[in-house]
Amino acid sequence: MAKGIIRSDEVEHSGGPYSQAVQAGGFVFLSGQTGVDRDGRLKEGIEAQTRQALQNAQAILQAAGAKLDDVVQVRAYIADLVQYSAMNKIYAGFFPKAPPSRACVSAELPEGALIEFVVTAYVGG
Numbered sequence: 001m002a003k004g005i006i007r008s009d010e011v012e013h014s015g016g017p018y019s020q021a022v023q024a025g026g027f028v029f030l031s032g033q034t035g036v037d038r039d040g041r042l043k044e045g046i047e048a049q050t051r052q053a054l055q056n057a058q059a060i061l062q063a064a065g066a067k068l069d070d071v072v073q074v075r076a077y078i079a080d081l082v083q084y085s086a087m088n089k090i091y092a093g094f095f096p097k098a099p100p101s102r103a104c105v106s107a108e109l110p111e112g113a114l115i116e117f118v119v120t121a122y123v124g125g
Contacts, residue, residue: 001025010059012040021060028064028121032077033057034113046083046114050090057119058094070121071100077107077116087115 006021006028007013013020021030033056035049036042043052058068078087084104092099109116 006060006064008059008063010038010063011056012036012038021064023064023123026122026124028061028066028070028123030057030060030117030119030121032116032118033060034109034111034116036113042112046078046080046086047090049114050087053115053117054091054094057117061119061121064121064123066121066123068094069098070123071095071119072122073120074100074102075118076102076104077109077118078104079107079109079114081106083114 001024004023005019006023008020011020011033018031021028023029033053034042035052036056037052043049054068057071061067061070076087076091078084107116
């Protein structure tokens with residue numbers, strides 16, 4: 001099975017030793033997405049960071065020929081569980097029907113990020 005590297009110019013990339021996403025077989029595996037906009041600026045607050053992180057994921061999925069409806073699993077890492085309900089409210093708007101499976105854990109995140117999403121989508125194959 002060949003793997004393909006996926007990249008979206010709509011999403012900032014730190015230049016670290018990882019790809020924005022990798023497609024293998026019928027799956028697309030996204031690297032963790034935080035609330036950093038295309039210009040490299042971290043949005044303020046959990047709601048704005050959640051929205052930006054999911055918009056980043058959406059743009060990378062689109063570069064792979066996928067969409068949010070194709071997402072089968074999300075792993076959410078949140079810096080402060082007190083902000084869980086605020087994050088969840090924004091998240092629910094991105095997955096209004098048939099949401100993917102999800103795990104959410106508290107974690108220390110890099111560079112002041114409040115939320116990070118790791119997304120896996122299935123596009124057939």
